[in-house]
Amino acid sequence: MLLNSVILILQEALEAALLIAVLLAINNQLQCGRRWLWYGLSMGTAIAFISASNMASISKSFDYAGQELLNALLQSMICIFIAMAVWIIAGLKQFQLTNWQGYSQRFAQLCSVIIMLTVIREGQEIILYLSGFLGRSEHIQTVLIGSSIGFGIGASIGILLFYVLLSLPTGLKKPTLLVLLTLFAGTMLSQSAVQLTQADWIKQTAPLWDSSGLLAEESMLGELLYALIGYEARPTAAQVIAYATGIGLVCLAAFSGAQYKKLTHPISHLEQQ
Amino acid sequence: MNYLSLRCPTPNNRKAMAALLLGSLLACVTASATPMVEITIKDHLFYPAELILPAGSKIKLLIHNTDPTPEEFESYELNREKVIVGNSSAVIFIGPLKPGTYPFFGEFYPKTAQGKILVK
Secondary structure, eight states: HHHHHHHHHHHHHHHHHHHHHHHHHHHHHHTTHHHHHHHHHHHHHHHHHHHHTTHHHHHHHHHHTHHHHHHHHHHHHHHHHHHHHHHHHHGGGGGGGGSGHHHHHHHHHHHHHHHHHHHHHHHHHHHHHHHHHTTTTTHHHHHHHHHHHHHHHHHHHHHHHHHHHTSOHHOOOOOOOHHHHHHHHHHHHHHHHHHHHHHEEEOOOOSSSOOOSSTTTHHHHHHHHHHHHHHOOOHHHHHHHHHHHHHHHHHHHHHHHHHHHHHHOOOOOOOOO | OOOHHHHOOOHHHHHHHHHHHHHHHHHHHHHSSSOEEEEEEEEEEEEEEEEEEEETTEEEEEEEEOOOEEEOEEETTTTTTEEEEETTTEEEEEOOSSSSEEEETTTTTTTTTTEEEEEE
């Protein structure tokens, strides 16, 4: 019971922790403060409580596809908001953005929303899991200890990633952060394709490949890569297309954001060279 | 003229309407033809714990969680994951699948909640 709660909470917390680490590292460069993080976390937790307590009726809605549709919606929205955030920071030299024309504030707001959506998604599952043990004194203590350990490990990996990202050489920092954010957007859209397939809104096809022999998804590295870059051992065509679409969307946002800044502010301090 | 053509369908329109009707009928038939298999969760165990399903067809799994606690149906092999609240039911579509063994488990109580689908 203890080990199971450690693993379960770790799996859920890891994805959010890694995304928070990447967004924090970008915000650290932009000097946006950290208030956005607390807004996102608290709003996300509050909404996760509401959706978890209504999960029975959410699941039943849309002919029993409600849960999948909600998850797919949250995941697609995360992808779109990441693209919008990237649009703002694209074309900035080493992320220098000293609240230039309110962009910094808008970027922080977008980060807030991204964190909120992520916490709703992961949080509702944690809340449902823990709710099953409420009032059952024989297990609750073990489960709470296990969950705290799992949460702690997830948060530690996030903190570790944050410091690794900050310690990267200046020239590598920006591309690394942007690539991680872009892959995360792809992951989100790919996961929403899985949800829609599960609900039979997208036709199920045979997996394109099976790399579970090389790296099993349930292994530790598999789980870490799943959270970080959306590794799947048996992806379907829909998932791969969604992954590529998410990446394409963010690349498009990066390109148009950079072009916009070049056209509208050719001689500002935001110029690339 | 447009008004008239709307009121009195031309042969072309009629054909299109017939095709539409046939299409939606077919859709209904195929939708309802998806075979459904029921699984019950009781005392953190799956009943039946072993299912034999035909290869190459889509299956609708209707899972009843009769426990008061939530459970999460999960399978890496099937690429499926869904929370089922206590005393409620959920639907998961799987397949078409190739022959083989597809284990599944309850992520919230994995020690006891174990099962597998044999596709033949």
